[in-house]
Amino acid sequence: MNLNINYCSYCGADQLAEEIPAGDNMPRIVCSQCGSIHYQNPKIVAGCLVTWQDQVLLCRRAIEPRYGLWTMPAGFMENNESIEEAACRETFEEAQARVTLDGLYGFYSIPRISHVYVLFRGHLDKQEFGPAVKAWR
Template sequence: MNFCSHCGQPVKKVLLAGDSHPRFQCNGCSRVHYQNPKVLVSCYATWGNKVLWMRRGIEPCVGKWTAPSGFVEEGESLEQAAARELFEETCARVDPQQMQLHMVGNLVRMNQIYMVFRAPLLSPEFSTTEEASEVRLFAADEFPIEDFAFPEVADNVQLFYRDLQRNRFGIYMGTLENGKNTIRVVGRED
């Protein structure tokens, strides 16, 4: 950040009294600008024992496989955002009210909170978009994990496929840092 979004004057990073993190403060109007993590949502959309994946058509990681994901917009719930991103990127549809929480993850390096849901596809209809050069359903033994766009969440993908094969789902929480993931179960389906 270089300039205040309120008055346009330059900002500087300072440690304010009683705060634990340096913040951007305006040199002109003294407004403090907090920078907090963004909320990233994703939906593991299923059809039987398969999960819908997309090959990225845009950067970052163009050509690699990932789950349809994106950021929550103002005025929408987490589930609505995950369903919207799924549709925008793959033209696939799920019912946001059928979504179940799969994981809450901290992507510290990217300054993001990662909320992953699961939901059955309403039908096995999907297509490519500007953001997805290929869209496919993969069973666990078919998924090209070696060609996955974001290695920090690969453990989460494997957990989900394990749960899908067992048809018994957990709710997980963790910190996802490539090579140093810590994931724990915080709940189980009865």
């Protein structure tokens, strides 16, 4: 396990250790001061295979990782949104495209990077799309 947490988010102590908490069976990061357990779970990525008539909408990555490669619009799910909302939001953020979802396309687990991908099939509501407006710094 990677101890990439430097301080306890509950008490601020820097006394973190990897151990198996009582009643658990997996190593976790535990604060030696207050006993808080810091779970590290996979990130959920939501996206969409977008079509317009017989064409597919792809995005060219403008940031690392995979700078310059082509991909479907997708990104990390936010708290307080459904997986479907995340797929539509990410499609708009990445490609300025509004879509209607047509069902699940695929579900992929990539353990080496701790990601779970949920991709939907969807179609453009209008033939309107463009580059992302995100300002990455």
